[in-house]
Amino acid sequence: MRDSLRTRLSDESGLSKLEALGLFLFIVSLLSLFGPIREFAVNSIGIVFDQRDADTGELTDFSVAARGFGIVFGAIVVFVGFAWVVLWTDLGKRLSILVAGAGVFGWLVINGFLFVVYAPRGIRPENLEGLNAMEVRIPAIAMTAVAFILFLMFLTALSRYESDTE
Secondary structure (H helix, E strand, C coil): CHHHHHHHHHHCCCCCHHHHHHHHHHHHHHHCCCHHHHHHHHHHHHHHHCCECCCCCCECHHHHHHHHHHHHHHHHHHHHHHHHHHHHHHHCHHHHHHHHHHHHHHHHHHHHHHHHHCCCCCCCHHHCCCCCHHHHCHHHHHHHHHHHHHHHHHHHHHHHHHHHHC
16 A cells, blocks of 8 residues: 555656646747747748748748648647547546547548548549549548558457456
8 A cells, every 4th residue: 555655656756748748838838928039939930931932922832831731730730639638638548549549540531431422622533634533532542441441450459458458
């Protein structure tokens, strides 16, 4: 009894990685309230995301692509990370990863299937040189197949986790 209490106190004495990250982001958000620090951050970010062509003044292709990758990466981190943190509070670290993974890949299977069935709105396949209606859907079919395999893997891991805990 006494050893288990000592173990609990020693395990909770330091900050976890998630708590340290939250503390760091809190300090960064407080520092962003000061004008010179905020200007420095905006100018530093502008080096990548606000490059403009010298002749036309329009954003460069690299800057547009960097913005797109940043938005997609941020959306994935927020979507998956928020679900995982909420699940972590109720289910624990291991089970929450399995449930969040199964949920994300299940959602990707449904999303990919809908994308395959209801073709993208925009450039019609007959307007794309050398591509027919099926060839336009090949990336969506591949994503759906990979997401389905990963979904099945997470379901298998969940059933093994459940059988091990019993």
